[in-house]
Amino acid sequence: MTTSQEELLPATRRALLHRIAVGQAEGRSPSLVAAVVRGGRAVWHGARTSVDGHAPDETVQYRIGSITKTFTAVLVMRLRDEGRLDLGDPLEKHLSGTGAGEATVAELLAHTAGLAAESPAPWWERTPGALRPELSDVLGEQPFLHPVGRRHHYSNPGYTLLGALVEELRGAAWEEVLHDEILDPLGLHRTSAQPRTPHAGGWAVHPWADALLPEPLEDLGRMAPAGQLWSTTGDLARFAAFLAAGDERVLSAESVREMRTPAAPAGTADVLDGATYGLGMQIQRRDGRLLVGHGGSLPGFLANLVISVDEDVAAVVLANCTSGPLVGAVAADLVRIVAEAEPRIPEPWRPLREVDPSVLDLAGQWYWGTNAFGLRVTADGLLALSPLTGGGRRSRFRPNGDGTWTGLEGYFAGELLRPVRRPDGAMSHLDLGSFVFTRQPYDAEAPVPGGIDPDGWRGIG
Template sequence: MTTPQEELLPSTRRALLHRIAVAQAEGRAPSLVAAVVRDGRTVWQGARTSVDGHGPDENVQYRIGSITKTFTAVLVLRLRDEGVLDLGDPLEKHLPGTGVGEATIAELLAHTGGLAAESPAPWWERTPGALRPELADVLGKQPRLHPVGRRFHYSNPGYALLGALVERLRGAPWEDVLRREVLEPLGLDRTSPRPQAPHAGGWAVHPWADVLLPEPAEDLGRMASAGQLWSTTGDLARFAVFLTHGDDRVLGVETVREMRAPAAPVEATDVADGVSYGLGLQIQHRDGRLLVGHSGSLPGFLAGLTISVADDVAAVVLANCTSGPPVSAVSADLVRIVAEAEPRIPEPWRPLPAVDPSVLELAGQWYWGTYAFGLRLTSDGGLSLEPLSGNGRRSRFRANGDGTWTGLEGYYAGELLQAVRHPDGTVSHLDLGSFVFTRQPYDEGAPVPGGVDPEGWRGIG
């Protein structure tokens, strides 16, 4: 996967190095390592200072904290794609007796199950997981703080429940299932629940002095599926490619696209920050780009994974300090640097190899009431609908193979588009989720809801 760094321009490589150098120096991180992925392969790697006496590189493990949640979400969605569960199922259906079983699996994935952010004291990230061997110990006496499904409230115990769900349905420990179903197929050989040499040590940096304190690296026990993993920039770069393009051995492209779609209610503060949450992925609008990924932290470590799908650029930043460099912001900056300095070159336009005349005749201008839209055939055999002026509802549509199309995004996501024909085979109108689109505004020859005034269009003198 690694290719010569000369694939990026020297000026781009220097800008990337400058960004992580500033982050490491100003954030006072013992070490910081980063990688950039473009077009499905690693094109740049960088590191600052040493890790426990040896230089950090793409093979040195750091703890990645809550990026673990994205791996857990992948396991849950595999169960859904296999038909073992439905995201709308209440947890109680598959994992009874938790006391919070009315929350659906989708709500737990999106942090809208109403659960508390943390497990009961003591601080679980610095406490041996063996002290909480049961789910009841993770959830505590008041596991729910909000009505189910009403608001986004980030919950670490929620992902402990999802890990237990995976164990129940697979009949094996979470880490064994993860290794067999995700790590091995994707070639993530340096991702593991426990550290494997070479790995960084976790450090706390004194806020008022340039001195260090080692942090404990606890086994999180029942909370493992929320934050246990160790990984490298090399492995997380490969994981970023998977989250962008999918891999049928693990999850197909449609499912990873579903993971990247907003799934949680957005609060006013989140709207201002452009932040939302999908199914195991954080979503953010930054610098005019839609970014997805996840951040992670545990005592002694910070981690950030950021992807711009539109630019096909991703970045990973890992540091071994409890606080310091804003690694998620740094990873977003690395994406921006590459995307702006070397914008993606589009694939060459090519005509369709063949076209169905009955589909071709649908292309062109259509009206919903007086709103004008353009319907285009796309190179993948689908359709796209977009307003011809101003803002309006737009969507791409996937062909169903029976003369109908299903909306893929926006207002029309999941809605059915079909051409309604006269007995002689000519097109009368388009029906899109009961909306009638006609070739002329309020076409009197089409079944416009409410009918069309028989006197037609007129002026007012």
């Protein structure tokens, strides 16, 4: 993959290089590589120190750990979109005899199934996967630690179950399905379950000495869908672009948006950290910026992929050490540097192609009680409702083709907006999920619930 370095200003490129240099030096990583994505493709690649005597480029593989979970989640969402399963289905409906069959597919994706965080001893990341040949070896005798669906508790065995679900419904190995349905269509030819040359070796760095110890590179076996993959900054840049915009060859924009939507109840610590979880994707708020993506780690490697969808910037950071560099913080900072130094240039305003008088009649000021709202007709054919002052409920609405509209986000997501006209055709009011919006505050000519005092508005003498 050839990246265009010219698309970012020299000062921005230097700031990016400085940030990864600090991250590598302070984190004492044998090497650290990074990429920035904008406009659907990589626009910057940076590397510090070397792998096998050469500065690693965007083709050098690193192990990406739990970023693998996002790939597995995409495979599950494809099955959902094909109608092969429903996210509300209990696992037992499709994969019997696991001992965890009461958990739903969605709960497994969002880590709310109540399963343990890890498989039974020994430490699965540093032992051969052959030690856990069966799902029962991954889950143990008591797989549940918490009530199903009640709290977010990150679970590696949960994604092993999802990988087994993919295999059951596809009739093929997880790795084979992954290649056929994600890696090949998106051109991720340097992403694989086993390392391919050139690749970095994994190291442990002594906490009190500048000394290295090689880490074992184990095949995770049954646990592969939770953390097996190797990849590159070039491939993960493509994957980040897909997670931001979708690709009809793999998963629609609507479905990847669903993956990026919070699906897990937030615990107290999560609220304080500004973090939650979607369907195979981590969600966090950092410096006022909403970031989605996933982190990963295995002995010898650290990885992070983050995306600011609103600002059209993503970053990937990979390092070959067990601990040290804060790759999540580095990736978030790379996004911040680009977003602040070179803000996204908005799309040009364009007028509607055609004006429907009945839709135009909806535009303007409306009142819910005494709260003033504005309703705009936008060039993309949607309606946008927002309060005229302060905060409050807002949403966009898509047309249903029968004169009604469905909310797309916020409090009114999925709710029906129904314009109501008088017998003479004049606009009476809007019914929005039983809320009545009128042209004047408590319009006496509209059917406001509870009625309007016949004496109308008054002062107090």
